[in-house]
Amino acid sequence: MEKTRYLTFALGKGRLAKKTLELFERIGITCEEMKDKDTRKLIFVNEDQRFRFFLSKGPDVPAYVEYGAADIGIVGEDTILEENRKIHEVLDLGFGRCRMCVCGPKDAAKLLQHHELIRVASKYPHIAKDYFYNKKHQTVEIIKLNGSIELAPIVGLSEVIVDIVETGSTLRENGLEVLEEICPLSARMVVNPVSMKMEHSRITKLITDLKKELVLQGV
Numbered sequence: 001m002e003k004t005r006y007l008t009f010a011l012g013k014g015r016l017a018k019k020t021l022e023l024f025e026r027i028g029i030t031c032e033e034m035k036d037k038d039t040r041k042l043i044f045v046n047e048d049q050r051f052r053f054f055l056s057k058g059p060d061v062p063a064y065v066e067y068g069a070a071d072i073g074i075v076g077e078d079t080i081l082e083e084n085r086k087i088h089e090v091l092d093l094g095f096g097r098c099r100m101c102v103c104g105p106k107d108a109a110k111l112l113q114h115h116e117l118i119r120v121a122s123k124y125p126h127i128a129k130d131y132f133y134n135k136k137h138q139t140v141e142i143i144k145l146n147g148s149i150e151l152a153p154i155v156g157l158s159e160v161i162v163d164i165v166e167t168g169s170t171l172r173e174n175g176l177e178v179l180e181e182i183c184p185l186s187a188r189m190v191v192n193p194v195s196m197k198m199e200h201s202r203i204t205k206l207i208t209d210l211k212k213e214l215v216l217q218g219v
């Protein structure tokens with residue numbers, strides 16, 4: 001008899017993957033291979049349940065899912081908005097909660113109010129562009145950076161930044177503050193549109209089980 005096809009998951013590396021695996025364990029989906037911290041393997045398999053898991057950089061998860069290399073992805077809403085790919089967002093997993101904000105020194109607030117032509121540094125140029133051009137109707141210059149975004153206004157690269165704020169401690173420790181809130185964020189489950197049709201019953205059961213578990217957790 002032909003074996004059931006693997007259902008493949010792409011998980012964003014780091015805290016999201018850890019939280020995802022904890023949640024999956026509670027609904028009976030396990031992957032013992034992934035618990036070995038010293039492993040250099042890239043793909044992990046649960047033969048009995050016919051699941052495969054791989055870890056990738058968070059921003060790459062939507063591409064794996066759009067092209068069907070993964071059926072399902074777990075990724076932050078920030079990445080989904082930034083990447084804007086053809087994937088179905090099916091579930092808010094409730095963890096990884098944070099906010100996308102415009103931040104800067106206190107006195108940059110007036111530059112925002114007066115719609116000045118300012119520089120905006122961000123790891124999220126599309127989100128920043130959409131916010132300033134389409135929502136605020138403010139012309140700005142966007143500078144793409146890859147990390148430590150808070151540095152930009154401190155060293156004079158930009159007047160403000162668009163970045164994730166979780167606890168707010170990075171801002172506080174660097175004399176910056178939230179000037180405007182763009183949107184709340186959390187971890188999401190995304191699905192390849194073809195997989196959603198071809199593997200409908202397995203994926204629907206997974207979503208139902210996860211929803212029940214999230215209700216039990218009070219999410």
Ligand code: PRP
Nearest residue numbers: 147148149163164165166167168169170
């Ligand atoms: C993220 C984000 C902020 C920080 C916010 O950075 O870009 O810098 O976390 O968290 P907080 O409000 O709890 O201080 P990350 O740690 O992902 O590193 P990065 O600077 O390389 O983007």
